[in-house]
Amino acid sequence: MIFEELKPQVEVIALSTxxxxxxxxxxxxxxxxKHINYYNWVGFYFRNGKKEExxxxxxxxxxxxxxxxxxxxGICGQVAVSNQNFVVPDVTAQDxxxxxxxxxxxxxxxxxxxxGKNIGQIDIDSSTPDPFTEADERFLEFVCEQAATFL
Structure with a gap:
């Protein structure tokens, strides 16, 4: 699976000095x-100091x-409050x-x-309806753990 192939590459980036x-x-x-065809926008958001934004x-x-x-x-703002993963299969169904x-x-x-503090998040948009699986969640949790090592 592509996620297993990407993990070592994520680790190399995290460890680069x-x-x-x-x-x-x-x-x-x-x-x-580049490597996950249904990841059409990939970005990071971070808490702005002590502000709730x-x-x-x-x-x-x-x-x-x-x-x-x-x-x-929005979805990102809700994750900042809930501290939980949020998977949205259909954005039009979200108020x-x-x-x-x-x-x-x-x-x-x-x-x-x-x-132990939620300092930010990775946000991924897809132009494919309902593409995300539990495997995406586990992989992205790994990515966030790697990012946490240098943040």
Whole structure:
């Protein structure tokens, strides 16, 4: 499976000593978007200091106007509050969804924990309806654990 093949590459990025944090995050985004055909937008959001809002970090995909997301708003904002994975098979069925693009059909958001605190998340949009499985969740949890090692 593609996830097992990508894990060592994610580890290499996480362990690299000649890259900045943002370069590592961008490299992870690029790796996932390139190799998983239904990952059409891959990005990171992080808590903005002590404010109850998320700010956009490195990402790959279409530009977005959603550079700041209040806690509780949209899928990302809900994950910031719940500290739980959120898989959305059909974004049109979500009342609290922030539309980034009309092509987005599904979304998955996985929180990143450092020392037990939710400091951010990886956000993936797909133009494929209902593409995400439990395997995606487990893989993205691994990605977030790796990212946590250098954040």
């Amino acid at each position: 000649n890259k900045t944090v943002n370069e590592k995050l961008l490299n992870i985004c690029e790796l996932l978007e 998320l700010i956009l970090g490195p990402y790959v995909g279409a530009p977005t106007d959603h550079t700041v997301i209040p806690f509780g708003k 609290n969804y922030i539309a980034c693009s009309i092509t987005v059909k599904a979304e998955i958001v996985i929180p990143i924990f450092v020392n």
